[in-house]
Amino acid sequence: MILNSALVVLTDLAAMLLGHKMFRRHFHLLLSVLLVFGPALSLWVSQYSVFARRGHFLYRMFLRSGWGWTCLLVGSFVLVLSFSRRRSVLLSLRHLSRLLAAGGLWLGFRKILEVLGNATGSCYEALAAALDGGPASSQPLLLLREGESRAECLGQGMQWRGYEVSEDIFLLCLCCLLLAEETAVFGAYLNVGGASGGPLRILFLLCVLLMALWLFLLLCLLAYFPQFPTQLLGGALGCLSWRGLYQGWYPLGPSWCCPGRPGSGLLSSD
Secondary structure: OHHHHHHHHHHHHHHHHOOHHHHHHHHHHHHHHHHHHHHHHHHHOOOOOHOOOOOOOOHHHHHHHHHHHHHHHHHHHHHHHHHHHHHHHEEEEHHHHHHHHHHHHHHHHHHHHHHHHHHHOOOEEEHHHHHHHOOOOOOEEEOOOOOOOHHHHHOOOEEEEEOOOHHHHHHHHHHHHHHHHOOOOOHHHHHOOOOOOOHHHHHHHHHHHHHHEEEEEEEEHHHHHHOOHHHHHHHHHHHHHHHHHHHHHHHHHHHOOOOOOOOOOOOOOO
């Protein structure tokens, strides 16, 4: 009983915050501030911190499969919420198609960035390593094989220099904005008397915690692994992807070629 009451209070407060028009209108500005000023934290953070290691559990467990975690939790939340309200499989699939569209956009941009990186970069090996297999820390660089791809170059322990956009920052920004959009409807859903049992509230709370985790990892990457301007470009690409989907395409309204906004067809006013 106590746990259920705590769950209701926490989810109601989170739904009120995420559904507030000020939060929805300015959340992307918060991400922009983090992207611009986050690298400055590298002047104060300790490089001996556990988060300064790329092999940290959070990076390995969540960052490398960030889109999978986002799809799993957001997809479950959207499916349960939409089906609980209208009991329509087609309507639920239409809302889930927003994740499919965002995933396709992310994969498409990843492929484009890979092609651009291979076209504009070159593979280098440290001069000492090329001559006698010595360490490659601060030696002059020797152009090795210019036709080699970035993946092959890095796989052989060499260095790649070229046009880069941080895919990690791109993904984290896109996932944060997607989570904010998809969970913002929960407050309005509760206001119109939608069914709000324990499973739906737990899924909503997990989505909120996942968004907080993505924000934390975003801040860690900016503070402990600053890479300007590649991270700024990655964040800008994530924000532009969100704007194109949630403020450009989805507001056109539900149709055969558009899934519509989050919550469309679920609230009494639609």
